[in-house]
Amino acid sequence: MAYDAEDTRRRIFAAAAAEFAEHGLAGARVDRIATAAKANKQAIYLYYGSKEKLFAAVLRAKLEEVRVSVSIDPDAVGQSVGQMFDWYREHPELIRLLLWEALEACDAPGEGERERRDAFREKVHQLVDAGAVNHLPENARVRACQDLLFTIMGLISWNFAVPGMCRLVLDEETEQAALDRRRETVIEVARRLATASDAPAARAPE
The missing domain is CATH 1.10.10.60 (Homeodomain-like)
Structure with missing residues (x-):
């Protein structure tokens, strides 16, 4: 063969x-x-x-998977966030890889950081172009969408970083029940964040 x-x-x-x-x-x-x-x-x-380059390649590919699989639609935030929650639920290895990277990486930028940063910039500009946080002045929208994207990512990923704590805090019998409950809460919170017309603008750098 x-x-x-x-x-x-x-x-x-x-x-x-x-x-x-x-x-x-x-x-x-x-x-x-x-x-x-x-x-x-x-x-x-x-x-x-090397082992280090293999780790970087694996992490980069996993992040690319979630980038191409899920996007946040300002007109359907609940559906988008639900899809993202489900993706992380089906691919728990990404959260583990990100946690290992945070624990073991040095302060210097890692391999592929520029590509990863550019990918997230693309996501942010998609949000801006789609009309997210449209109530804000034009020069504040990019920073507001950056904050919105990172906040939504945090709302989702923390559930899978500490599933046992999620179960304990919510006083559920199983992690499955806790995650089902959290999914609905995360969707609602994200929807409110994305549509809040009185949300404060991120302060521009001086």
Whole structure:
């Protein structure tokens, strides 16, 4: 059977995503990734260069998945936020990867940060162009949409960062019940934030 390089890369990527989500960058082992991917270590280094670059590639790809899969429509904020909540629920590895990055990354900008920043700028300008926070002066809309996007992301992601705490605080018997309840609350809060005509504008830099 001919060697399928693309299939090998896919297997390595899937194994690496699971390994990094479980153990983080420092705790992940290339040997385990190779075994799970049914590949050799040399292939991992050939395709990705290092464990650190492999982690960066996995995180970048996962963020791209959510970027292309979900967008926030100012005219249908509830539906958009519900879709985003469901995406994170179905892909809990992204939150784990982001938490590991926050715990283990140094203060210097990480690999691919410029691309990630540009992707979020695109999301923000989509919100502005679609008429979000249209009650604000033009020079304040971008910053307001940045704050809106980040606030919505926080409202969603915290539920999956600490699902046990979510269950305890809401006094639900199961994490499933707690997340079902939180989904409705997050949708309603996001809808109010996006439509509040008296929301304060973000202060422009001096």
